[in-house]
Structure formats: structure tokens, C-alpha cells
Amino acid sequence: MKIVRVEAIPFAIPYRKPLKFASGEVHSADHVLVRVHTDEGLTGTAEAPPRPYTYGETQESIVAVIDRIFAPQIMGLTALEREAVHEKLDRTIGNPTAKAAIDMALWDILGQAAGMPVSGLLGGWTDRMRVSHMVGFAPADIMVAEAIRIRETYGITTFKVKVGRQPYTDDVEACRALREALGADVELYIDGNRGWSASESARALREMDGLGLTFAEELCPADDVLGRRWLVARSPIPFIADESATRPAEVTRELLGGSATAISIKTARTGFTASQRVLHACEGLGVEVVMGNQIDGQIGTLCTVTFGAAHRTTSRHAGELSNFLDITDDLLAEPLTIENGTLRIREGAGLGTAIDPDKLARYRQDR
Structure with a gap:
């Protein structure tokens, strides 16, 4: 299973409507399809979603770093040599989604070679996850x-619920309206994408007291070190670190420093290998985790549910698995479906990311 070729194919699919939040907005899924080919004819497939306002990656930079740096470095290694692959990828700072896509493509190859679903190789806890939807x-x-x-x-x-607007009272009003309309049986949590200060976040949490919120995520920047610690110490609900905890070391820093009490795991930025390291660290420290979403398409969403369903801890909370509903189309030959509030893994060998060639030809941006 030696790596003989790595493809990074840019594609773009419009959203049904712009998705707006405190750190930016997106109008089109300008992603990169990553394929790792082996000498035995197996091909692993994953998706890299650039988020320049969060990680600094663009569609162009992902294609460039894979084509010019990563692919030449890992050529000739096998899909079993994941540690050797990561040692070479980690020589280059940053580029988390490019690295993650290569990692997940390698796991896809392993699953195909073993004739087993990747979720089973990762842990095999269950075959589905409850779904959380972003508003x-x-x-x-x-x-x-x-x-x-x-x-x-x-x-x-x-x-x-995305929050972080100015004034913060608009978001308080929206959360109250959602709770009143949806009732007590619906679970709500908020994500500020670093849009508020620590004091604004504290006021908002006080004014939302009684709404039964499950989590608060990234309400203020982690770079506001003392303010963030002050806020988290006073938060009445678990405070999730997301974009401030993109690597295992950052997870440790945020948790031990008192800047978070829960963690969002996103396979789009930590693949499967580093996501397991993050998960095991969280389990060892006794903090909760949620499966987050990078506004992924169906390929990325399938990777998220594959990892989330594989482990007990990641299956406890609903995963962010519905952003693909806002995209007008996708590349999968067999589209994902959400039924009864759940999304199932693919049960065949590998990840199950078979690509529709006609759709790829329609949406790719390099021809």
C-alpha cells in the first residue's frame, strides 16, 4: 500500500444562502477534494474545507501545500506508516485541514484493505449519531x-445557536425566542466565534440564565488570557474551546490553564489520528467533548460521524452533522440522509466516500 500519488482537487458548490457568524460568512463551499493513491490500486478520499478567517488556509494554499510540499514528502511511504507520514507533515507549521485530509484518506485506505468500515477500526461503538443543527x-x-x-x-x-453580534442583546433575544418556540425538550447551546469581550459574554450568560443552555463555545478570544479565565471560572455551563484548541497541545493548554472546561473535536482539522489523541486526553482529564463541524460538505460530514460514532465519549452529545443541508449539491455518489434526528455511518469497507465523477467534473475549479 505504498503512496504513489496525492491529488488536491479544488471544487466549489454554492450555498443555498450565506452562512453568517461572528468570525465571517461563507457563500460557497470552496473546498479541496484530497485523494491518496496506492500502488495496489486503493484510493483514500477526504475533504479539506479552508477557513481563512480561522486557520489562515485558503483553497489555493491547501492545493499548493499538498502538491508542492506534502505529496513529495510522503511518496513511497505506506498507509500503515501514519506516524512517519505525520512526522513529515509536521515539519511544516499550520495547514491543519490539509494535514487532516491526508490522514483521513490514509485511514480510508486501511479500511478498504482490511475490508472493514473505518468506524470499526477506530472503535466501533455505534453505527449512528444524533444530529445538532447550526442556526x-x-x-x-x-x-x-x-x-x-x-x-x-x-x-x-x-x-x-450562533451568537457574538453587537449589541449582545440581539442574541439574548434570539435565544429566548428559540427556547419559547421550541420548548423545554429541545437542546440549545451557543457559539460566539470570539465575537464578544469577556464582560459582554458574562452579561449575556447572566441574561440567558434560565434558558437551559447546554454549552457555551468560544464566546471571547482565547488571546484575552486573563479575561477568558475570569469568564470561564464564572460560567454556569461548560465552556467549549473550539478554534482555540486545534492541536493536542493547545487542548492541554486551554484546559489546564482554566480557559475551557470542554472541547470541540473537528476531524476536518485533526483528522482521525490527532482527534483520537485529543479525545483520549479529554477522557483522561475528565472533560466533555462534542463533535464539531467545519461547515463541511457531505464528505467531511461522513468523516465526522465516522469518528464520532466510533467512541462512547463522542457519542454522548449530538454531533454537528447537518451543515451540508445548506449546500445546493455535493460530490458523493450516494448522498447522506438524516432520519429521525440521526445520521448513520457507511457500513462498507473504508469511509464509503465514493465520488460521483459527473459532479466532480461539474464543480472542480482546476479545469
Whole structure:
């Protein structure tokens, strides 16, 4: 299973509507399809979603770093030599989604070679996850209408509410409206994408007291070191580190430094190998985790549910697995479906990321 070729194919698929949040907005899924080919004819497939306002990666930079740096370095290694692959990738600083896509493609190859689903190789806990849906910035009545539509259409009963606007009272009003409209049986948590200061975050949490929120995520920047610690120490609910904890070492720093009490795991930035390291560290420290989403398409979402369903700890909370519903199309030959509020893994060998060649030809950007 020697690596003989690595492809980085840029593609773009429009969103049904712009997705807006405190750190930016997206109008199109300008992602990169990553394929790792072996000498035995097996091909591993994954997706790299650039988020320049979070990690500094762009579609162009992902293609360039894979084509010019990563691919030449890992050529000739086998899919079993993941540590050797990561040693070479880690010589280059940053580029988390490019590295993660290569890692997941290697796991896809291993699953195909073994004739087993990757979820089984990772842990095999269950075959599905409950789904959480992200509600982005909009007037409160529109946010409520979207949440109701998603619940009625897909059976989803967990919602991640984007907050971080100015003034913060707009988001307090939206969360109150969502709770009133959806009732006590629906789970709500908030994500500020670093949009507020520590004091604004504290005021917002006080004013949302009584709404039964499950988590608060990245309400203020981690670079506001003392303010963040002050806020987390006073938070009445677990405080999730997401974009501030993109590597195992950052997870340790945020947790031991008192800047977070829970962690979001995103396979789009830590693949499967580093995601397991993050998960095991969290389990050892006794903190909760959620499976996050990088506004992934269906390929990335399939990777997320594969990892999340494989472990007991990641299966306890609903995973962010529905962002692909906002994309007008996708590359998978067999599209994902959410039923009764859950998303299932693919049961065949590997990840199950068979690509529709006609769709790839339609949406790729390099021809």
C-alpha cells in the first residue's frame, strides 16, 4: 500500500444562502477534494474545507501545500506508516485541514484493505449519531422559523445557536425566542466565534440564565488570557474551546490553564489520528467533548460521524452533522440522509466516500 500519488482537487458548490457568524460568512463551499493513491490500486478520499478567517488556509494554499510540499514528502511511504507520514507533515507549521485530509484518506485506505468500515477500526461503538443543527445570524423570527423547519423535516432536536453580534442583546433575544418556540425538550447551546469581550459574554450568560443552555463555545478570544479565565471560572455551563484548541497541545493548554472546561473535536482539522489523541486526553482529564463541524460538505460530514460514532465519549452529545443541508449539491455518489434526528455511518469497507465523477467534473475549479 505504498503512496504513489496525492491529488488536491479544488471544487466549489454554492450555498443555498450565506452562512453568517461572528468570525465571517461563507457563500460557497470552496473546498479541496484530497485523494491518496496506492500502488495496489486503493484510493483514500477526504475533504479539506479552508477557513481563512480561522486557520489562515485558503483553497489555493491547501492545493499548493499538498502538491508542492506534502505529496513529495510522503511518496513511497505506506498507509500503515501514519506516524512517519505525520512526522513529515509536521515539519511544516499550520495547514491543519490539509494535514487532516491526508490522514483521513490514509485511514480510508486501511479500511478498504482490511475490508472493514473505518468506524470499526477506530472503535466501533455505534453505527449512528444524533444530529445538532447550526442556526446562523438572522432576525430572531427567521432563526426560530428555521429551527422549527429543521425539527419538523429531519427530527433534529439539538441546535447550536450562533451568537457574538453587537449589541449582545440581539442574541439574548434570539435565544429566548428559540427556547419559547421550541420548548423545554429541545437542546440549545451557543457559539460566539470570539465575537464578544469577556464582560459582554458574562452579561449575556447572566441574561440567558434560565434558558437551559447546554454549552457555551468560544464566546471571547482565547488571546484575552486573563479575561477568558475570569469568564470561564464564572460560567454556569461548560465552556467549549473550539478554534482555540486545534492541536493536542493547545487542548492541554486551554484546559489546564482554566480557559475551557470542554472541547470541540473537528476531524476536518485533526483528522482521525490527532482527534483520537485529543479525545483520549479529554477522557483522561475528565472533560466533555462534542463533535464539531467545519461547515463541511457531505464528505467531511461522513468523516465526522465516522469518528464520532466510533467512541462512547463522542457519542454522548449530538454531533454537528447537518451543515451540508445548506449546500445546493455535493460530490458523493450516494448522498447522506438524516432520519429521525440521526445520521448513520457507511457500513462498507473504508469511509464509503465514493465520488460521483459527473459532479466532480461539474464543480472542480482546476479545469
